[in-house]
Amino acid sequence: MxxxxxxxxxxxxxxxxxxxxxxxxxxxxxxxxxxxxxxxxxxxxxxxxxxxxxxxxxxxxxxxxxxxxxxxxxxxxxxxxxxxxxxxxxxxxxxxxxxxxxxxxxxxxxxxxxxxxxxxxxRTFPIPGLAEKAIGMKTIEEAVSVRNWVLERIEVASLTDSEDAKRQALTFVVVGGGFAGIETIAELEDMARTAIERNDRLKVSDLRFVMIEAMGRIMPEVSKDRAEKVVAELRSRGVEVLLNTSVSEVDRDLVKLINMGDKSPAGELATDTLIWCAGVxxxxxxxxxxxxxxxxxxxxxxxxxxxxxxxxxxxxxxxxxxxxxxxxxxxxxxxxxxxxxxxxxxxxxxxxxxxxxxxxQGEPLQDYYHEGLGSVAGLGLYKGAATVRNIDLGGLPAWLMHRLYHGYAIPTVDRKARVFTQWGLNMVFGRDTQPLRHLHDPRRAFEKAAGVKVSDAKASL
Known part of the structure; x- marks a missing residue:
């Protein structure tokens, strides 16, 4: 038009x-x-x-x-x-x-x-190197890129003889302990665990997932007790949860941390993957x-x-x-x-x-008023957290509530049917861990066929 x-x-x-x-x-x-x-x-x-x-x-x-x-x-x-x-x-x-x-x-x-x-x-901050290194989780394109990147890092790590390079490839850092950050790191860890189990050159203990949150707790939308239980569950799965901690600088593949209490250095993380979920x-x-x-x-x-x-x-x-x-x-x-x-x-x-x-029509307007029943979060297959009418739930019941609520909430019958069908297929056939390579550079194969020099620089998100 x-x-x-x-x-x-x-x-x-x-x-x-x-x-x-x-x-x-x-x-x-x-x-x-x-x-x-x-x-x-x-x-x-x-x-x-x-x-x-x-x-x-x-x-x-x-x-x-x-x-x-x-x-x-x-x-x-x-x-x-x-x-x-x-x-x-x-x-x-x-x-x-x-x-x-x-x-x-x-x-x-x-x-x-x-x-x-x-x-x-x-929402971003003027942290040196952040814009050049990190990726968000706010668009569908970012979600697809993160999925393929994480699975690709696993394959890269499985073929290297360098322990340092393997450690860096398999270190995944998520910043932000709200719903977006917690669900992102939990779902990715669940997927990565399955992908590693299918790769006989790696073991699950090679994975390193790190959650960084500037506040003293995560998920302010749920009760403090439920938030602490989520932290305990993540840590039981090997996820490192660093509270009262933030990013001070990103120097290429090195993420430098700072203690939010006394502003002292809080260590460094060598990683290929930095996912930013610190609010909107x-x-x-x-x-x-x-x-x-x-x-x-x-x-x-x-x-x-x-x-x-x-x-x-x-x-x-x-x-x-x-x-x-x-x-x-x-x-x-x-x-x-x-x-x-x-x-x-x-x-x-x-x-x-x-x-x-x-x-x-010249009729009186009504104010918006909604008293929420609670909140739900998915933490990987068959794992979740929920607070409903001040009742805390975890595990399978919370996961089911999460899926039922959001499956219902997405608009149109067409999309509801597609979502529930895909969930059902995954339950029957298992999680799909097949990455699609070079989505960030789709002309790579054609340039190579045409004799154009393809950059040898290290791939990035």
Whole structure:
């Protein structure tokens, strides 16, 4: 679709971001707004919604990558879809500046109402060498790359005669002890253990997984007792859990650690793999707007999900999800705001869709209120952790709850069927530990065939 083909004579509800919030709002409103003579326009660089809680399972090979995504064009047929990114929001004049993907053309798009649902990015810090070495766990591409990289390191280690090189290849470091980090390291360790058991040149004791967390505990979303039990389980599996510890510098393959208490050096780790899961930050494009943001870079919104400044709500502006500071009326959220997770995002989107239609019909809006039943986490096959109505669960019951909840929560019947089918096949045939090589460099074979010199430099994530 070219700019000239975009609707110009219909009221436009512009949705910035096609993740949980954007996808859900668009799905719920597309037909009703089309029938009323308007158009819903969704702008996102990706042509799909990524179900982020499944990224650790994609990295571990439990789910195929595409099954953890929900395609826009198949499910938002009554929407106007733009694969691009919003670079500026001028709400005073009701227009945005959009840049097409792959540095495509830039153009302005007018709107009547806007839903800002741009989500979040990986939160990083100005640590020397971090950007050059680490990889996140925030996109489907990162999850696939991590999976293949870890399995490739195992094969590399099995063919080296150098104990130092083997140790470095089989040392996997994950930074961040929240849900993302814990699920990532637990799932990867489970997968790596299976892969090593299938390789007679290595033994499981060759593996070294290290979890680094700057705080004194992990998983603040669950009870302290359950978090301590998760730490105990990880350590029983050989995972080193370093609390009150952070990364001070990354010097090529050497990760230097620091004690967060007295800021003293806390050792070094020689590793080929550094996975960064130390939290998220609101998408930065929102700073290029005339909408109010708080000290953490999030949009200020009211409990009814309208963007709200010091003088009250902004007419025609809505926001929810990770990019917004949504008040948590239950009082359970840190700082009085909802935590940035999928559970809140999906429910906020449903409430927002109802409020948008209520506003169109002159009806009163309702505040977002959700008292969570608890939280669930997968820690590898048949292993999990959960806190449900203040009851702590572990092992198989928690793992089953994790799978049932997220299998239910991913949108569309198509994706639910694919996910449950793949889980079932894995239970029958076992975990798939086959890596796909050179996904980061797919032209490698062709360049070699064409006689072009392929770089001999050491591969990296």
């Amino acid at each position: 070219s700019f000239n083909q975009l609707a110009k004579d219909r009221p436009r509800l512009l949705i910035v971001g096609g993740g949980y919030v954007g996808f859900t709002v668009a799905q719920k409103l597309q037909t009703r707004i089309k029938e009323s003579g308007g158009v819903v326009t969704v702008v996102d660089p990706n042509p799909y919604m990524t179900y982020l809680p499944f990224l650790p399972e994609v990295a571990a090979g439990n789910i195929e990558a595409r099954s953890a995504t929900v395609p826009h064009r198949q499910n938002l047929r009554d929407c106007e879809l733009i694969d691009g990114r919003v670079e500026n929001i001028d709400h005073a004049n009701r227009k945005v500046t959009i840049r097409g993907i792959d540095e495509g053309p830039e153009f302005e798009l007018p709107y009547d109402e806007i839903v800002v649902a741009g989500g979040s990015n990986t 930050a609101a998408a930065s494009f929102i700073k290029n707007s005339d909408l109010p943001i708080d000290e953490r870079g999030r949009l200020r919104v009211g409990a009814d999900l309208r963007v709200t400044g010091d003088d009250g709500p902004f007419d025609g502006a809505w926001a929810a999800g990770d990019i917004a500071a949504v008040p948590d009326l239950t009082g359970a959220g840190p700082g009085g705001f909802c935590v940035p997770n999928a559970q809140h995002a999906v429910r906020q989107a449903a409430r927002m869709a109802k409020n948008i239609m209520a506003a169109h």
